[in-house]
Amino acid sequence: MKHVIVTGAGRGIGLELTRQLLARGDRVTATARDPGVASLVELSKQYGERITARALDVADPAAIDAFARSLGDSPVDVLINNAAITGNQESLNAFDMNDALKTYATNAVGPVLLTRALRANLRKGNDPRVAHITSGMGSIGENTSGGWYAYRMSKAALNMASKNLALEFGREGILSAVINPGWVKTDMGGAGAPTEVTESAAGILRTIDAMTAPRSGAFLDYRGERELGW
Numbered sequence: 001m002k003h004v005i006v007t008g009a010g011r012g013i014g015l016e017l018t019r020q021l022l023a024r025g026d027r028v029t030a031t032a033r034d035p036g037v038a039s040l041v042e043l044s045k046q047y048g049e050r051i052t053a054r055a056l057d058v059a060d061p062a063a064i065d066a067f068a069r070s071l072g073d074s075p076v077d078v079l080i081n082n083a084a085i086t087g088n089q090e091s092l093n094a095f096d097m098n099d100a101l102k103t104y105a106t107n108a109v110g111p112v113l114l115t116r117a118l119r120a121n122l123r124k125g126n127d128p129r130v131a132h133i134t135s136g137m138g139s140i141g142e143n144t145s146g147g148w149y150a151y152r153m154s155k156a157a158l159n160m161a162s163k164n165l166a167l168e169f170g171r172e173g174i175l176s177a178v179i180n181p182g183w184v185k186t187d188m189g190g191a192g193a194p195t196e197v198t199e200s201a202a203g204i205l206r207t208i209d210a211m212t213a214p215r216s217g218a219f220l221d222y223r224g225e226r227e228l229g230w
């Protein structure tokens with residue numbers, strides 16, 4: 001049984017990852033801004049001690065430190081940095097300093113702070129690995145449509161951070177990779193998205209399981225077919 005930490009676990013892909021991890025027998029620390037959200041209460045009723053719901057706003061450094069302290073020295077096998085926001089701007093005219101910085105804090109800075117805060121726990125883990133849920137929109141090479149400045153910039157920054165973490169943690173045996181979840185039917189992806197959340201989450205978990213040291217630092221896809229271009 002692995003101990004997996006999922007951020008943004010109250011809804012969307014994070015919730016489905018939590019569901020599937022519990023269904024396959026893992027132990028999940030499911031973090032959310034509101035850990036009392038009905039979806040996690042429901043899973044707690046079903047899975048009892050195998051799920052712990054904890055408060056964590058990934059854009060708040062003090063909350064990250066408090067969360068890490070609450071874990072003590074318990075081993076962490078997998079950290080999934082999933083929580084993110086799109087920001088409210090699609091066009092250059094709508095680009096806004098406060099919104100862009102909030103998006104950057106949530107999508108790029110928070111995941112690095114959380115990974116660093118859990119470094120000692122990961123070191124104690126079994127085959128430890130960190131998966132950062134990125135986006136195809138974070139690829140510079142595959143950007144053909146433009147727009148979404150803050151979101152794209154934040155995910156490109158997350159991609160760089162993951163590669164850095166892979167290099168930094170390599171000698172400690174902790175793997176790091178970014179995984180594109182596809183375009184998924186969630187609040188973020190919208191009802192018109194082609195991928196069901198169950199399919200995306202299953203693919204993400206398969207991809208995490210298949211991570212290896214030689215591929216640490218890679219830009220992976222939930223379908224596991226190929227690595228994306230940076």
Ligand SMILES: NC(=O)c1ccc[n+]([C@@H]2O[C@H](COP(=O)([O-])OP(=O)(O)OC[C@H]3O[C@@H](n4cnc5c(N)ncnc54)[C@H](OP(=O)(O)O)[C@@H]3O)[C@@H](O)[C@H]2O)c1
Nearest residue numbers: 008012013033057058082083084135183184186187188189
């Ligand atoms: N859906 C897609 O098509 C798609 C495509 C590419 C990449 N992605 C990526 O996949 C991941 C999950 O997306 P999703 O589709 O599940 O999005 P979603 O339905 O909008 O859910 C986002 C999750 O992130 C949480 N969150 C946002 N800001 C947070 C913060 N400051 N601290 C803690 N949690 C926070 C939300 O919690 P609250 O309930 O508290 O708001 C929610 O649980 C994200 O990294 C996203 O960028 C999604």
